[in-house]
Amino acid sequence: MKRYIAYSIVPLLVLLAATSTACVLSYLIVLVQDDPSSLRTLITRLTQILLLLSIFPAMAYLNFKKEDLGFSVRPIFLKQLPQGFGLGLITLMPIFMILYALGVNVVDDSQPWDSGLIAKKTILSLLLALLIAVVEESVFRGMLLAGLKKNMPVVAAILISSAYFAALHFLDTRTEISPQDFNIFSGFILLGEAFANIVNPKNASAFVGLLVVGIFLAVLRTQVKESLGLCIGCHAGWVWQIKMNNSIFNTNMNSEYLYLVSINNNTVGPLVTGWLGFAIAGYFVYKKLRN
Template sequence: MNQFPIVINAVQFVNAFSQTPAFVQIGFFFLVWGLAWLPIAIPIAFWVKWKPFNPLELQQKLPLVASLYAIAPFILWGVARLKSLPFSTFGIHLNSNLFASAGIGLGIGVVGILILFGIQTAFGWIHWRSENWRKWLAASLPTLLLGIWIGLTEELVFRGFFFGQFEADFWTSAIVSSVIFAVLHLIWEGKEKIPQLPGLTLMGVVLCLAFVQDRNNIGLAWGLHAGWVWMIASLDAAEILQYEETAPEWGTGIDRQPLAGLLGLLFLLGTGLGIEAILG
């Protein structure tokens, strides 16, 4: 008999949660995600000898990010159950179309990055260190797998869930969710990422556009995201690009970060226009 009030309260909570504003639901997601991650993150932080509020080295950041991203799908599955929705609501349909779209997006992302660096090469701002091609080949597979994983997780969370929570017009939903996407990158990189905030926001908007044009499927956005991460990470790991000292930061990006420069922003804008022209 005493169980009935508990069941009734649970039903009332589910109904109330489903009707709360998008920011409340997103905040709840972050709260649960963070609380679930803490028991995993604390021992990892001790293991990698990271002290809170200190900048993260790459070897410290990777296990922390990996553990955080590993549990994200489970938290989203819980949200889906709480709202009595199928998991496919978040844009992931396990069929051939998902992987076909992801493959197309991956190709577009790779070609786009090569065009971006090709233009900078034509301007004489960078040159390619051909002696490091073997290092690039060695770095290609692990960075490809990293890009696929990061792309899948972030698209599932930010486009599949966040973007879908805002029941407004496309541009309002895309801009708000993309600002959240951009600002959250500061958690790992700190103030070093601040110059990239406009670029990260535009990147998020382009990925929202890819999500919508792919019929609310994350496939195309996932592929694009993975392709960008793969190429930039592999080229950085191989140290295959060498910037000329005279290369202007407005063109190549502040601290040589592509998303913090004019060409990087134009590259994203061109990608978005291309997706709209071909699929719109």
């Protein structure tokens, strides 16, 4: 048990190293740019880049090949991406249909909708969704899950990697640093607020939802050999739908069913938790009956 706890803490140490380095680098960049307002965004982006780059020394240390992370050969990987994207559409589209039917989502009539605007939002959202999916899946369902799975039971590896995945989505703060308060410690002040945000009770519903999202993707990764392409495609499909939903619809804050979504992205909440939890349970029941 102590061994498992020790291995589960290693990703936290890597995260602390990445965020601390990002704070220092962001401070130096802001000094050159003379724009403290960009500090928070810089820390976030640099942390993401550093976490992605940390995959390579970790692979060397653990003697992993790309196949160990879940990457298949290129033709299969490229085939998995649209397959995963389709899975993402199938698994999340019912959520948006329910939210629209219940009046939680209402069409945003304030924008001058036309084919050009829709096409622009569709393409930009898709590109951003793919970028997010590649980074997060490579880190969480790739390196982190593979590393944990090597040293502990697969169920524990799935739960721990999914908890880190959920927590990272709340590693943020809305505080802005004014020019007169800006110094080398400013980034670490923001970092402290960001870590405190993870344990904010207001985020509990969204955290559980994202935990189940991570478990769903981790199950997909562990049940299908070299399936990181499926995970990336599925994740991209989800993110794309969320971004398009937020562009086209507004959330009715007076809806009696508002509790079904979280305040973070107006999607991931109890409804997603129940739906994906049901899908995960259904898969294992089907697998057991089939065997």
